[in-house]
Amino acid sequence: MDLKVMIYLVVGATFALYIGIAIWARAGSTGEFYVAGKGVNPIANGMATAADWMSAASFISMAGLIAFLGYSGSVYLMGWTGGYVLMALLLAPYLRKFGKFTVPQFVGDRFYSNGARIVAVICLLIISITYVIGQMRGVGIAFSRFLEVDILWGLVAGMSIVFVYAVLGGMKGITYTQIAQYVVLIFAYTVPAVFISIQLTGHFLPQTGLGATLSGDDSRYLLDALNGMMVDLGFAEYTTNASFSTLNMFLLTMALMIGTAGLPHVIIRFFTVPRVRDARKSAGWALIFIALLYTTAPAVGAMAMYNLVNTLYPGGVGNTSEAMVYDERPDWMRTWENTGLLVFEDKNNDGRIQYYNQNNPPAFAGQDDLQGNELVRLDRDIMVLANPEIASLPNWVIALVAAGGIAAALSTAAGLLLAISSAISHDLLKGVFMPKISEKNELMAGRISMAAAILLAGYLGLNPPGFAAEVVALAFGLAASSLFPVLMMGIFYKRMNKEGAIAGMLTGLFTTLIYIFMYKGWFFIPGTAMLPDNASGWIMGISPQGFGTIGAVLNVAVAMIVCKLTAPPPKEIQALVESVRVPRADTA
Amino acid sequence: MSEKMRDLLKKILAEESSISDRTKEQIRQTLASAGTLEDQRSAYWKANLSILGWCLGVWFIAGYLLPIFMVDALNTMSIGGYPLGFWMAQQGSIYTFLVLIFFYAWWMNRLDKKFDVHEE
Numbered sequence: 001m002d003l004k005v006m007i008y009l010v011v012g013a014t015f016a017l018y019i020g021i022a023i024w025a026r027a028g029s030t031g032e033f034y035v036a037g038k039g040v041n042p043i044a045n046g047m048a049t050a051a052d053w054m055s056a057a058s059f060i061s062m063a064g065l066i067a068f069l070g071y072s073g074s075v076y077l078m079g080w081t082g083g084y085v086l087m088a089l090l091l092a093p094y095l096r097k098f099g100k101f102t103v104p105q106f107v108g109d110r111f112y113s114n115g116a117r118i119v120a121v122i123c124l125l126i127i128s129i130t131y132v133i134g135q136m137r138g139v140g141i142a143f144s145r146f147l148e149v150d151i152l153w154g155l156v157a158g159m160s161i162v163f164v165y166a167v168l169g170g171m172k173g174i175t176y177t178q179i180a181q182y183v184v185l186i187f188a189y190t191v192p193a194v195f196i197s198i199q200l201t202g203h204f205l206p207q208t209g210l211g212a213t214l215s216g217d218d219s220r221y222l223l224d225a226l227n228g229m230m231v232d233l234g235f236a237e238y239t240t241n242a243s244f245s246t247l248n249m250f251l252l253t254m255a256l257m258i259g260t261a262g263l264p265h266v267i268i269r270f271f272t273v274p275r276v277r278d279a280r281k282s283a284g285w286a287l288i289f290i291a292l293l294y295t296t297a298p299a300v301g302a303m304a305m306y307n308l309v310n311t312l313y314p315g316g317v318g319n320t321s322e323a324m325v326y327d328e329r330p331d332w333m334r335t336w337e338n339t340g341l342l343v344f345e346d347k348n349n350d351g352r353i354q355y356y357n358q359n360n361p362p363a364f365a366g367q368d369d370l371q372g373n374e375l376v377r378l379d380r381d382i383m384v385l386a387n388p389e390i391a392s393l394p395n396w397v398i399a400l401v402a403a404g405g406i407a408a409a410l411s412t413a414a415g416l417l418l419a420i421s422s423a424i425s426h427d428l429l430k431g432v433f434m435p436k437i438s439e440k441n442e443l444m445a446g447r448i449s450m451a452a453a454i455l456l457a458g459y460l461g462l463n464p465p466g467f468a469a470e471v472v473a474l475a476f477g478l479a480a481s482s483l484f485p486v487l488m489m490g491i492f493y494k495r496m497n498k499e500g501a502i503a504g505m506l507t508g509l510f511t512t513l514i515y516i517f518m519y520k521g522w523f524f525i526p527g528t529a530m531l532p533d534n535a536s537g538w539i540m541g542i543s544p545q546g547f548g549t550i551g552a553v554l555n556v557a558v559a560m561i562v563c564k565l566t567a568p569p570p571k572e573i574q575a576l577v578e579s580v581r582v583p584r585a586d587t588a
Numbered sequence: 589m590s591e592k593m594r595d596l597l598k599k600i601l602a603e604e605s606s607i608s609d610r611t612k613e614q615i616r617q618t619l620a621s622a623g624t625l626e627d628q629r630s631a632y633w634k635a636n637l638s639i640l641g642w643c644l645g646v647w648f649i650a651g652y653l654l655p656i657f658m659v660d661a662l663n664t665m666s667i668g669g670y671p672l673g674f675w676m677a678q679q680g681s682i683y684t685f686l687v688l689i690f691f692y693a694w695w696m697n698r699l700d701k702k703f704d705v706h707e708e
Contacts, residue, residue, distance in 0.1 A: 066678075074655060074677035081682045082651045088689045089640055093696075207679060211668035221669030239674040241659065249656050257651070275707045277700070280693035287689055291682050298678040581633055584705045 003395045007146050010399040011406060014184050015161055018177045018410075022165030025173045030443050033170030034101040034422050035271040040175055042278040046285025048175045049269045051182035051411035053080075053260075053286070054293060055131075056138025059185060059408035064380030067301035070236070072243035074298075079256025081287060081294050086261035086484075088283030092270040094491045094580045096279035101271065103264040103419075103483065104427040110490040111498040112573055114432050119505050121423045123482040124264045126509075128423075129456070131265075131475045132416040136461025138409035145339060145385060146402035152462060158410060159458045166414045166454070167447050171272060174414045181407035186292055188404020192388045192397055193296045196303050199391060206299035226302055229309050232318045234357030234365070238302065244543070245535070251546030259476030259548055262484030265412075265419035276583040304383040307390050312355045312375065318364045323352040332389035341379035347371035413457065421450035474516055477544075481508030481551025489559060494577045496559065499566040504559030512551035516544045594619065632703040636696070643692050650676070650684035 027033040040048070058080070066073030098106050104124060108117025136155060143154025165173040190206075197209030201222055214220050227237045236242030244252065260266070269286075270279045311330065315322025326346055336342040344353050348371040355375040356362055364370075385405070388397040425446035430437050437445070482505050489496045489504070519533040531537040533544065542550060568574075597615055600607070617631060654662060655677035662673030670679070700706035 071659075071674050071677060074674075074681075077678055078651050078655065078681045081685050082647065085643070085647045085651075085685050085688055089643055089692055208668070210678075211670035211675065213669060223669050223671070223674075239663070239671050246656060250652060253651065253656065277693070277697055277707060280696060281690075284686065284689040284693055287686050291686055295679055295682055578629065581636075582629060582705045583700050583707050585707070 001395065003398060004147070006395050007399040007402050010396070010403045011147070014180075014403045014407060015157075017180055018161055019164055021176045021180060022169050022173045025165075025169045025176045027168070027170035027172045027443070030101070030426070030439050030446065032172045033443055033446050034418075034426060035268070036170075036172040036175045038099075038272060038274055040272040040274075042273050042282035043285050044179055045175070045269060045273050045278075045282045046287075047182045047289050048178035049266065049282070049286035050289035050293075051178040051185065051407070052269055052415035053266055053290060053412070054182075054185065054408055055412035056135050056142075056405065056409035058293065058297075059189065060138060060141075060381050060384055060405050063297045063300040063304065064383035065301070066298055067305040067383045068380055069243050070230070070238040071241050072249070073301070075244065075249060075252045075256065077294055077298060079253045080260055081290060082253070083257040083260025084283055084287045084290070086257060087267070087270075088280060088287075090488055091261060091267060091484075091491070092279045092283050093276045093583070095267060095487070096270050096273065097276050097580050097583060099271075101268075102422050102426050103267055103487070104423055105431065106490065107486060107501070108427070108431060110573065110576065111496075111501045112570065113498040113502070116498050116502050116505070117427055117431060119502055119509075120483065120486070121427050123478060123505065123509055124419060124423050127263065127475045127479050127483075128265060128416045128420050129460075131263075132413055132420070132453075132457045133460045135409045135413035135416065136457050139406060139413070140461055141381075142402060142405040142409065146398075146405075155458050155461050158406065158413075159454050162410055162414050162417065163451065163454055166417055167450050170446065170450075171268075171418055174418055175269075175272060177414065178411045181411040182289060184400075184407040185404040185411070186289070188400040188407070189293050189300075189384075190296055191400060192391065192393055193300050193303075195393050195397070196307070196387065196391045197299060200303055200306065206296045206303070210299040210302055222306065223302065226306050229306070229317045232362060233309070233355065234360040234362040238305075245541060247541055248543045248546050251542060251549045255480045255546050255548030255552075256476055258484045258552055259478075259480035262479035262482070262487065263475075264423075264479075264483065265415040267487075268419060268422070269415070300387065301383060304387055304390065308378075308383075309355070311390070312353060318356075318362065320352070320354045320364050320367065320370065323354045326351055326353055329353070330389075332386050335389070336382055336386055341377070341382055343375075343377035345374055345376045347374055417450055417453045417457065420453045421446050424449040424453075477512045477516060477548035477551065478509060480548030481512040481555055485552050485555040485559070489556065491577065491580060494574050495563060495568055497563050497566055497569045500559040500561075500563030503562040504555040507558040508551045508555030511554050512547055515539075515547045515551070519544045628703055629705075632699065632705055635699055635703075639692065639695055639699070643688055646684065646688055650681045650688075655681050 031037050062076055065076060095106055100106065100109070104117045104120035107120040108114060136158070139158035140151040140154045143149055143157060144151045165177050193206040194204060197203050197206040200215060201209040201212040202215045203209035203212045210222060212222060214222055214225060223239055227239055230236065230238050241249065270282060273279050273282050309317060312324050313319060314324060326344060333342060337344070346353065348369050353374045354370055356365055356373055358373040385401065388401055425442055429445050430442050485508060486501050486505050489501065518530045519537065521528040535541055597619055601612060601615055655673060659673035659677065662676060663671040665672040667675055697706070
């Protein structure tokens with residue numbers, strides 16, 4: 001069957017499934033709209049959380065990122081999984097016991113202050129909106145790449161689907177579609193990985209394949225061969241750290257971990273399970289489902305890199321006179337050249353493509369009349385998207401990857417949109433500006449703000465601000481420095497009062513924003529950066545991506561000082577903290 | 589428990605140096621479970637904080653100490669074709685995180701029952 005027809009069929013079938021679920025799981029009350037009626041099975045919630053969490057970036061970009069960073073890419077693997085330990089141990093059970101609908105609601109009630117609640121809403125909106133832009137881009141890219149439709153129509157299709165199940169079903173509809181989307185995305189990710197692992201190493205599991213010997217050569221480990229290749233081409237060894245200082249490795253991993261634990265759209269997933277002990281267990285299930293992809297990703301990255309270099313140097317790595325003949329390049333390279341993500345330039349006009357590290361040219365670069373690296377652009381996303389083609393897998397696998405990429409982006413977008421709309425309808429309208437609003441009207445307001453958020457996200461996806469690449473650092477840095485510390489202090493430090501919490505959140509938010517803007521440009525406007533964004537310009541060598549960790553420390557420090565200088569919280573708030581700490585409801 | 593018995597246990601805790609920390613902890617918990625609701629809740633919270641501390645210690649070792657700070661030393665060893673430090677960073681840490689979350693959930697469910705604060 002023609003590849004394109006196959007992709008339309010598979011993607012169309014998944015869309016039909018999502019719409020079917022939307023019709024079955026309509027929300028009838030605000031409780032169903034915000035927290036799926038608190039009736040979700042903990043394992044099902046774990047699966048939905050995994051889809052909620054694993055975004056277009058996890059599915060499409062992460063393996064490629066690791067392929068080019070090698071060991072240094074571990075910051076993303078550890079940062080985006082280790083955060084679940086913090087969430088499961090320090091936040092989820094207590095916030096579930098609190099038993100309300102949104103994260104800003106906890107902040108507002110615990111710190112007995114609408115001001116604190118509004119500051120939390122602002123943090124939530126900045127985090128979630130920057131994050132959703134990337135998802136909409138992911139939807140658009142998956143459509144335009146695989147179906148060769150205009151990015152606008154790709155976005156319209158994606159937005160319409162989300163509109164149907166998120167506006168109708170709220171959290172209830174989103175939960176059950178996320179479960180379906182998880183199944184689609186994990187199949188799409190692991191099937192090509194298993195095939196490639198078997199091809200290269202004979203191992204069924206990519207997790208063991210990465211540490212195994214190459215097929216046909218029992219004395220040579222895959223990673224050793226890859227290390228040798230990278231060094232021969234003038235790059236660092238794959239398994240050693242070449243990209244970050246140890247300090248930044250630490251700070252970046254920590255910022256990603258506490259950022260993960262502080263992301264509101266993930267935290268609210270734990271409001272949907274029936275009991276506190278379900279929240280504890282559900283976080284573990286979430287991490288099992290996430291780890292299936294996250295332990296596969298390093299194998300996908302390394303194996304794709306190995307395959308790519310072998311394709312470019314069929315006569316052996318560094319054997320430039322037998323490098324790949326441009327006119328005989330494989331079909332998948334031709335396809336991806338059309339997208340501009342892969343660019344060759346035969347600088348020395350020998351009809352062959354020579355690839356190496358121009359900044360640290362290996363010995364062979366001086367021979368054969370080489371004029372520089374000829375693989376001019378290699379977008380890291382190709383490492384996952386073209387993987388099935390690189391390994392010559394059947395068409396249905398390629399179609400599956402297309403559906404998986406779209407599922408990953410849609411599931412995360414829906415979770416974010418719910419966090420945004422509930423912050424507007426429940427926190428701003430019901431909580432602060434219109435406390436007397438009826439439940440029916442609040443539900444309607446939730447649906448309207450959801451629809452508005454979808455339109456905004458679609459618009460930003462179509463016209464992404466120039467900082468699309470920086471938003472991940474921003475979202476995690478802000479979640480780490482603003483929301484996580486205040487939630488944690490709200491639970492673990494009974495004496496924390498509203499003055500301390502508000503001062504802490506604002507300190508974390510602004511120091512992190514300012515530090516990122518200093519190096520990336522004010523509001524990411526090009527040319528307005530005040531300091532060079534490299535190790536020599538960073539204060540004490542701290543990279544802007546890792547600054548969230550410092551922001552969190554400043555948040556806690558300022559909150560503690562302000563809290564000591566002001567009055568303790570009222571008795572009933574201390575009683576609230578006591579009750580949140582104990583699972584059983586009767587805590588009189 | 590009688591008032592006399594409580595005083596005796598408290599006295600043992602304060603003065604007896606020959607008993608082990610483990611026994612002392614058990615005495616404290618016995619006292620707490622026999623005390624007021626407030627005492628019980630505070631003992632429950634202390635027990636929770638203590639297991640949290642241990643779990644976060646393991647989290648730090650698996651996520652930072654081994655795969656980042658000690659990576660070069662570990663890379664001199666290997667498991668299969670993986671240098672050990674590299675394996676810890678790209679596989680081992682994630683498995684440890686998983687085990688930690690389930691361990692904590694299991695431990696806390698027991699603790700909830702022991703202090704009679706579990707859900708129905």
